[in-house]
Amino acid sequence: MSDELLSEEAELPPEPPDQGIPSVGTALLQRASRFYGVIGTLGTTVLAFFMAGLVVLVTGHNPLRVYRAIFDGTGLNWFFHVGDYSARIPFSTHHMWFPWDTASVAADNLQQTLLLTAPLILTGLGLAFAFRCGLFNIGGQGQYLVGSYISIWIGTSFVHMQPFAHVLLILICSALAGAFWAGIAGFLKATVGAHEVISTIMLNWIAIWVGSYLLGQGGPLQNSTQPEIPISNSVVDGAKLPVFWGLKLLQGLSIGIFIAIAMLVVYWILINRTTLGFEVRAVGFNAEAARASGISVARNYVLAMGVAGAFAALGGAIDVLGWEYQLGPNDVQFSEVGFIGLAAALLGRNSAVGIGLAALLFGGLLTGTSDRQLNPNIFPPELAGNLATIIQGLVVLFVGLNLAGLVYWFKRRRAA
Amino acid sequence: MADAPLLELRGITKRFPGVLANDSVDVDLRHGEVHALLGENGAGKSTLMNILYGLYTPDEGQILLNGEPVELGSTKGAIEAGIGMVHQHFMLIPVMTVAENIVLATEPRRRVVLLDYDTARKRVRELSERYGLIVDPDARIDRITVGQQQRVEILKALYRGAEILILDEPTAVLTPQEAQELFEIIRALKTQGKSIIFISHKLNEVLEIADRITVLRRGKVVDTIPAEGATEPGLARMMVGRDVLLRVDKKAAHPERPLLQVENLTVVDDRGLETVRDVSLEVRAGEIVGIAGVDANGQSELIDAIVGLRAPSSGRVLVDGKDLTGSSAKDVIASGVGHVPEDRHRRGLVLPFTLTENLALHAYRTSPNSRRGLLNLRAMSERTRRLLEEFDVRGGTPSTPAGSLSGGNQQKVVLARELDADPQVLIAAQPTRGLDVGAIEFVHRRLVEQRDAGRAILLVSLELEEILSLSDRILVIYEGRIAGEFLPTATEEELGLAMTGGSSQEAA
Numbered sequence: 001m002s003d004e005l006l007s008e009e010a011e012l013p014p015e016p017p018d019q020g021i022p023s024v025g026t027a028l029l030q031r032a033s034r035f036y037g038v039i040g041t042l043g044t045t046v047l048a049f050f051m052a053g054l055v056v057l058v059t060g061h062n063p064l065r066v067y068r069a070i071f072d073g074t075g076l077n078w079f080f081h082v083g084d085y086s087a088r089i090p091f092s093t094h095h096m097w098f099p100w101d102t103a104s105v106a107a108d109n110l111q112q113t114l115l116l117t118a119p120l121i122l123t124g125l126g127l128a129f130a131f132r133c134g135l136f137n138i139g140g141q142g143q144y145l146v147g148s149y150i151s152i153w154i155g156t157s158f159v160h161m162q163p164f165a166h167v168l169l170i171l172i173c174s175a176l177a178g179a180f181w182a183g184i185a186g187f188l189k190a191t192v193g194a195h196e197v198i199s200t201i202m203l204n205w206i207a208i209w210v211g212s213y214l215l216g217q218g219g220p221l222q223n224s225t226q227p228e229i230p231i232s233n234s235v236v237d238g239a240k241l242p243v244f245w246g247l248k249l250l251q252g253l254s255i256g257i258f259i260a261i262a263m264l265v266v267y268w269i270l271i272n273r274t275t276l277g278f279e280v281r282a283v284g285f286n287a288e289a290a291r292a293s294g295i296s297v298a299r300n301y302v303l304a305m306g307v308a309g310a311f312a313a314l315g316g317a318i319d320v321l322g323w324e325y326q327l328g329p330n331d332v333q334f335s336e337v338g339f340i341g342l343a344a345a346l347l348g349r350n351s352a353v354g355i356g357l358a359a360l361l362f363g364g365l366l367t368g369t370s371d372r373q374l375n376p377n378i379f380p381p382e383l384a385g386n387l388a389t390i391i392q393g394l395v396v397l398f399v400g401l402n403l404a405g406l407v408y409w410f411k412r413r414r415a416a
Numbered sequence: 417m418a419d420a421p422l423l424e425l426r427g428i429t430k431r432f433p434g435v436l437a438n439d440s441v442d443v444d445l446r447h448g449e450v451h452a453l454l455g456e457n458g459a460g461k462s463t464l465m466n467i468l469y470g471l472y473t474p475d476e477g478q479i480l481l482n483g484e485p486v487e488l489g490s491t492k493g494a495i496e497a498g499i500g501m502v503h504q505h506f507m508l509i510p511v512m513t514v515a516e517n518i519v520l521a522t523e524p525r526r527r528v529v530l531l532d533y534d535t536a537r538k539r540v541r542e543l544s545e546r547y548g549l550i551v552d553p554d555a556r557i558d559r560i561t562v563g564q565q566q567r568v569e570i571l572k573a574l575y576r577g578a579e580i581l582i583l584d585e586p587t588a589v590l591t592p593q594e595a596q597e598l599f600e601i602i603r604a605l606k607t608q609g610k611s612i613i614f615i616s617h618k619l620n621e622v623l624e625i626a627d628r629i630t631v632l633r634r635g636k637v638v639d640t641i642p643a644e645g646a647t648e649p650g651l652a653r654m655m656v657g658r659d660v661l662l663r664v665d666k667k668a669a670h671p672e673r674p675l676l677q678v679e680n681l682t683v684v685d686d687r688g689l690e691t692v693r694d695v696s697l698e699v700r701a702g703e704i705v706g707i708a709g710v711d712a713n714g715q716s717e718l719i720d721a722i723v724g725l726r727a728p729s730s731g732r733v734l735v736d737g738k739d740l741t742g743s744s745a746k747d748v749i750a751s752g753v754g755h756v757p758e759d760r761h762r763r764g765l766v767l768p769f770t771l772t773e774n775l776a777l778h779a780y781r782t783s784p785n786s787r788r789g790l791l792n793l794r795a796m797s798e799r800t801r802r803l804l805e806e807f808d809v810r811g812g813t814p815s816t817p818a819g820s821l822s823g824g825n826q827q828k829v830v831l832a833r834e835l836d837a838d839p840q841v842l843i844a845a846q847p848t849r850g851l852d853v854g855a856i857e858f859v860h861r862r863l864v865e866q867r868d869a870g871r872a873i874l875l876v877s878l879e880l881e882e883i884l885s886l887s888d889r890i891l892v893i894y895e896g897r898i899a900g901e902f903l904p905t906a907t908e909e910e911l912g913l914a915m916t917g918g919s920s921q922e923a924a
Contacts, residue, residue, distance in 0.1 A: 273793070275786050282777065286766040292725060292757055293777040294746030 041349060041399075045361070048394035052387055059383060066379040066387075073373035074364035075109025090244035102245065109373050111246045111253040115323055117363030118260035119144065119315035123341025124359055125267050126182070126312030128350040130196075132271055133304030134284035135189065139182055139200025140312040141338025142207035146181045147174035147313025149211055151320035152221055152327055155235030163238035170239060171259075171317050178313020179306035181207065186305025190298035196305070204338070212329040223326070231328035241321045256318030261356070263311060268352040270307065280304050312338060340366070343392050346399045365391060420483070422447045422611050423468075423580055428477035430463055437463040439635040440477065445580065445611050450602060452614045452626035452643070456655055456852030457823060460635040461615050465582050468613075469501045470494035500573025501582040504589075506565050508557045515540045515553035518572045543571055548604045563594035570601065574610075581605065582613045587621055591710050592880060592912040599625050617655075617852070619648040631655055652853055660853050666864045669888040671700035675872035676722070676753075676841045681731030683717040691717045693896040694731070699841065699872040704863065706887030706904075707876045710915050714896035715876050716758065719845050722874075723755045724748035735841055749778050754839030756830055758846040758876070760823075764830040767819035771809070772800040774818045775833050799836075807832040808858070824855025831862055842866055845876045860886060880908050 053063035071077060078100060087098035101107060123140040130137035154170045161169070185203060188194035214221040216230045223233045241259075246252025271277040282290040283300045291297050315337060320327065340362050347361070348354030367373055369388040371381030379387075421444035430438040438460045445451050453461045466472045468479065470488035478485045481497055488494045494501075508517050515537045516523075524535040540553040549567045557565060566586060573581055583602075587595040602612055602625055616622050622629055623643055631638040631654040638654045652660040676699040683692035691714040699705045709715055720726035722733050724745040732741045735751050743751070757763035765774050776796050779785050784795040800814040807828045812821050818829060827847065834842065844863060848856040863886060867873055877883050883890055890902040892914040900914040 273791050275780055275789050275791060278773070278776075278780050278791060282766050282769065282773075285768045286762070289763050289766045289777070292723070292745060292755065292763045294724075294744065294749045295777075296744070296746075 041347060041354065044347065044395060044398040047398055048391050051394055052391045055390060056379070056387065061379055066384075069375045069378040070365070070368035070384065070387075072106070073109060073368035073370070073375070074113045075106045075111070075367065075373075076113065076364060078104065078106035078110045081106065091242065108246065108250075109367060112251065112370075112373065113360070113364045113367040114253050114257045115251065115363075116366050117359045118257045118322070119319050119337045120341045120344050120359035120363055121260040121356060122263060122315030122318070123312045123338045124345035124348060124355040125263060126178075126308045126315070126338075127342050127345035128308075128348075128355060129267060129270070129280070129311060130182075130304050130308035131345070131350050132277075132284045133280040133300055134287060135186070135196045135301065135304060135308075137182065137185070137200055137305065137308050138197055138342065139185060139203050139309070139338075140315075140341050141335065142200065142204035143178040143182050143309040143312035144316040144319075144338045144341075145204075145207040145211050145332060145335065146309075147178045147316030148320045148324075148327060149214060149221070149316075150174045150177045150313070151317040152215070152232045152235065155239040155321060156221070156233040159236050161238065166236075166239045167241065167321065170321060171314060174313045174317035175310035178309035178311075178316070180309070182305040182309025182312070183302055186302040189305075190301040208332055211327075211332040215327050215332065216329045229328075230330075232326045234326045235321060239321060240325065241318065243322075251323045254318070254322035256322035259314065259318055260359075263314065264352045264356050267311070267355075276303065276307075312341070315341070340392060343396050347395050362392065420447075421445060421480075422482060424480040424483075425464070425468065426478050426480060428464065428467060428474045428479075430460075430467060430472060430474050436635050438467070438474070441632070441635070441637050443630050443637065443640070445613060446628075448606055448609050448611055449627040450606060450612045450614055450625055452616060452622040452629045453632060454616060454619070454622050454629055454651060454655060455632035456617060456854075457850060458634075458852075459632040459655070461632055462584065463635075464632070465501065465584060465613070465615060468494065469499060469582060495576050495578070498577055498579035499582065500570075500576060500578025500580070502566065502569040502573060502584065502586060504585045506569050508565060508568060510556070510558035512557060513553065514551050514555050514557065514560070514568050517557055517568055518543075518553075518575050520572075522576065539575070540571065543575055547571075547574060547601070547608060549601055561594075562589050563591075563597065566590070566598065567601070570605075578610070580611050580613065582615070584615045585617075586614070587616065587618065589711070591916055592908045593916065595621070619651050622651070623648065633657060656853050658854075660857060664860045664864060664885045666886075667868070669703045669867065671703040671888070672870070674698045674700045675736050676874060677732075677734040677737075678718075678722065679732040679734070681718070681721055681728050681733065683714070683721045683726060683728045685717050690729075691896050692721065692728075695893075695896070695898055696731075697874075697891055697898065699874050701840075701870045701872050702867055703888040704867050704873040704875055704886050706883035706890045707874065707893055708880060708883045708890055708911050708915060709878070709893035711878055713893050713915075715845070715893060717896075718893070719755070719758070719843055719876060722748075723753060723843060749837070752838075752840040754834035754837055754842040756827075756834055756842070756844045756847050758849065760826055760830055765818045765826060768817055770815045770817055771804065771812050771821075771829060772797050772814040774829055775800050775803055775836075777833060778837060779833075803832040803836055807862075824851045824858070827851060827855065827859060831859065835862070835866065839871065841872045841874070843874045843876070846878065847875070848877075848879070848882060856882075880911055883911075884908070 049067070053067070056063040056066050081101065081104070082099045083101065085098050085101045086095045087102040088095050123144050126140040126143055127137050150173050151170050154173055158166060181203060185196045185199040188199050189196045213219050215232050216222065217227070221232045223229065223231055241254035241256050243252040243254045271281065279290065279295045279300050282293070282295055283297050287297045324331070344358040344362050345355055348358035365388045369381065369384035374381045374384050423445040425441060425443045428438050428441045441464055453464070455461045463472065467474050470491045470493050479488065480486070486497055488497060515533070518540050519536040524532040524539070526532045537553045544551050549571055551564055551567050551571065557568065570581065586598060590598060605612060614622070614626055623646060626643045628640060628642050629646060629651065630640040631651065633655060678695060678697045681692055681695045682690060685691045695718060697705065707715060717726060721728040724740065724743050724747065727742045732739060734740065735753055738751060740748055740751055761767060766777070776785055780791065784792055785799065786792060797814040809825050809828045809832065811825050818826060821829065847859050847863065851859065863873060863875070875883065875886055884904055887904050890904060890906065890911065892899045892902065892911060894915060894917050899917065902911060
C-alpha cells in the first residue's frame with residue numbers, strides 16, 4: 001500500500017475559510033496589497049540592483065562605485081549641483097536666472113536620459129492600457145516601429161508643409177497607424193479568440209521585416225541620393241520636434257518628453273474619468289460581469305488594443321522627429337524600446353505615476369551604462385551594457401514573482 | 417460508559433489575519449451519533465471541520481480521540497485517526513470508474529505496479545453491500561448522478577477506515593428525494609456504529625437527522641442541544657441572534673397584463689447541445705413565477721436567452737409586447753429587464769471595482785453619471801450613498817471594493833443596482849444562494865415588494881423551499897422542457913417528482 005498520493009493530498013494548500021471570512025480577509029489583503037504595492041515595487045528594484053551588484057562584485061569591481069558612476073552617467077546628479085546660473089529661455093534669446101547649470105556635462109547626460117525616457121513612457125502606456133482590459137500586449141515594439149515608419153514617410157514627404165501642421169499630421173497618422181496595427185490583434189481576439197500574446201508577437205516580427213524592406217536597399221523609403229546605403233532620407237527640418245535644451249546637432253532634448261508626460265495625463269484621465277476607461281477596466285477585471293451588464297467585450301478588446309497601439313506608435317514618432325530623423329534596417333532590427341517599455345509598465349504597476357518613474361529608471365539605466373556616459377576606468381562599458389540588461393531582467397522576474405505575494409506566503413507558512 | 421465522547425474538540429481557536437474564525441470552541445461527538453453543526457456562512461463551521469480533517473492547525477486547543485490527545489497535522493493523519501470527510505464539492509476523478517475512485521491511493525496491486533481491478537471491484541461491492549450504499553463499481557463517475565457520486569465519496573471514506581464521517585453541506589446538491597435517500601444512508605451508518613458530523617444551515621434537515629445540534633455564531637459555540645424538542649424558530653434565533661421571519665409574509669397576488677412572454681424558445685449551449693427545448697412561459701405584472709428544477713436542466717441557458725447573453729436558435733422573447741429576441745444585453749437592460757445573476761462573483765459584480773463602480777455598471781452610460789463620455793464621479797458617489805442606505809448595505813463606503821463585502825451585502829448591492837433601474841421585468845436567478853438567514857429574509861422581502869409594485873418577476877432557484885414560499889405560480893423545468901405547472905400549495909414531493917422526470921402533471 002502506497003501513501004504517496006495521500007501525502008500529496010495533505011500537501012495541498014488549505015482551502016480558504018468560509019465565505020464570510022475571505023470577505024474580511026480580502027479587505028485586509030487589499031489594504032495590504034496597496035501598501036505592499038509601493039513597498040513591493042521599491043523592494044523589487046532594490047533587490048534587482050542588489051543582485052546585479054553581486055554580479056559586479058564577481059567581475060572584481062566595487063558595486064557601490066559602479067552604481068555611483070552609473071548614477072553620474074544618467075545626469076540625475078545634475079539636480080544636486082545647485083548654484084547661481086543663467087539659462088536661456090527656450091525658443092528665445094532671453095536669459096534668466098536658474099539654480100542649475102544647463103550647459104554642464106551632467107546636463108548633457110540628463111538630456112540623453114530624458115530622451116530615452118519619453119518613448120519608454122509611451123511604449124509602457126501601450127502595455128498598461130491593454131493590460132487594464134485584461135490583455136497582455138507584447139506588441140509594443142511592433143506598434144512603436146509602425147509609428148516610426150509612418151513618421152519617416154510623412155516626415156520626408158510634404159516638404160513644404162507648415163511645420164506645426166506637419167508635426168501634428170505625423171503624430172496623428174502615426175497614432176492611427178499604431179492603433180490599426182494593435183487593433184488587428186484586438187480584432188482577432190474579439191472575433192476568433194486568437195490569443196493576443198501570440199498575435200502581437202507575430203505582428204512584431206511582421207513590423208520588423210516590413211520595416212527592413214521599406215528602409216533597406218531598393219525599399220520605397222530608402223534615401224534618394226545614396227543607393228548603396230540602406231537608410232532613409234532625413235525628415236525635413238519643419239517636421240523635426242523643437243529642441244529646447246541642448247543642441248539639435250548634439251542630440252539635445254526635444255519637446256517629445258512633454259508629449260510623453262502629457263500622454264501620462266491622458267492615460268490617467270482615459271482610465272479613471274471616462275466611460276471608455278470604465279468599460280475597459282470592467283472588462284479587464286471581469287469580462288463576464290461586464291458582458292452581463294451590456295458592455296461589449298469584443299468592442300473593448302479592439303478599442304483597448306487600439307488606444308494601446310496609438311500610445312506605443314507615438315513613441316516611435318517622437319523618437320524619429322525628436323532625434324533620430326532617419327532610420328535604417330539596423331535601427332529597426334536592434335531597437336528594443338518596446339520591450340523595455342514593457343518592463344517599465346510592469347514595474348510601474350500600470351499606474352501613470354509608476355510608469356513615469358519606472359521609465360525614468362530604465363532610461364537612466366540605459367544612459368548611465370552607455371559607453372558615452374560611463375567612466376570606463378570604473379567599469380568597462382561593454383560589461384555595463386550587460387549589467388543594464390541583467391537589472392531589467394531581474395526586475396521583470398521579480399515583478400512576475402510578485403514579491404509582496406511571496407512575502408505573504410512565507411509569513412503564512414511560518415504561521416501555519 | 418456509552419456516553420463517553422469518541423471525539424472531543426477542546427478550546428479550539430483559529431485566527432486568520434484580522435478574523436477570529438474559531439473562538440475556543442468545544443464540541444464533542446459521541447459514539448454512534450449524528451451531530452449537526454449549524455451556523456450561518458462565516459460562523460466558523462468549515463474552519464472547525466478543516467481543523468478536524470487536518471487541513472488547518474489550530475492556534476489553541478486540542479483534539480481528543482477516545483480521551484487521548486491527537487496531533488493530526490495533515491489529512492493523512494486525520495485519515496489514519498479514522499476521520500473521513502465528504503466535501504461539498506466532490507473530489508472525484510470523472511473519467512475513472514467508481515471502484516477506481518474508491519481505491520485510489522490505497523489500491524490493491526498486482527506485480528507492484530498494476531492495478532488489481534478485480535480485487536478492487538470485489539472490495540467495493542462488499543463495502544457497498546455492508547452499508548447499503550448501492551453503486552455500480554464499474555460505472556464511470558461522469559456518467560452517474562450527483563447523488564450516486566456522493567455515495568462514492570462516502571464509500572471512499574469508509575474504505576479508508578473512517579469511523580467518524582464529516583458531511584459538509586451534503587444536501588446542497590441533492591433533490592429532495594436524493595436527500596431522503598441520503599438520510600436513510602446516514603441512519604444505516606449510525607446503526608453500524610459510525611459517528612457522523614453533519615454540517616448544514618438548513619434547519620429542517622438538521623432537526624430531521626441529528627441527535628444533537630451545536631450552533632455556531634461568529635466563531636463561538638452558542639449552545640449544544642438535543643434535537644428532540646428543538647424548533648426551527650428557536651434554532652434560527654440561536655444562529656442569527658435575533659428573531660427571524662422564516663416564512664415569507666405576502667398578500668395574494670393580483671396579476672395584470674403579461675410583461676414577459678417567452679414563446680417556443682429553443683436554446684443551444686456552448687457544447688452545441690439543445691438545453692432549452694420549446695419553452696413557453698408568461699410572467700404577468702404583479703406576480704412571481706418560480707422555475708424549479710435540478711441544476712443544469714436548462715435554467716442558465718433560458719435566463720441567458722431572455723437577458724440577451726445568448727441568442728436562441730428559435731422562438732421569441734417579448735417584454736411588454738416588444739420583441740427582444742436576439743437583442744444585445746444592453747438593449748434588453750434598456751428595455752426594462754433587471755437581472756440578478758445566479759453567480760454574483762462571476763457575473764453579478766466586478767469584485768475589484770468599488771461599490772460606486774459596481775452600482776454604476778449600467779447607469780454609467782446615462783446622465784448624470786456621465787456626459788459625453790466623461791464620468792461624473794460626484795453624481796456617481798451621491799447615487800451610491802443613497803442606494804447603500806436604501807438597501808441597508810453594511811460594511812462598506814462608496815469606495816470600498818465589492819470583494820471585501822460579505823455575501824449578503826454583495827447581493828444587496830446587485831439588487832440595488834438592478835432595482836434602481838426601475839425594471840418592468842426582474843429575472844432573479846438563485847437570489848439567495850450562499851446567503852445567511854438574515855440576508856435571505858431581506859432579499860425575499862424585496863422581491864415581494866417588487867411584485868406588489870406591479871413588476872413581473874421570474875424566480876429561478878434550486879431551493880424548493882424558496883420557490884414554494886415566494887412564487888405565485890411554479891413551473892418545473894426538466895431536461896430543458898417545462899415539465900409541469902403547479903400552484904404554491906404543491907408539496908415538495910410533487911415538485912420533486914416532476915423535477916426528476918417523473919409524471920408531468922398539470923396541477924394548475
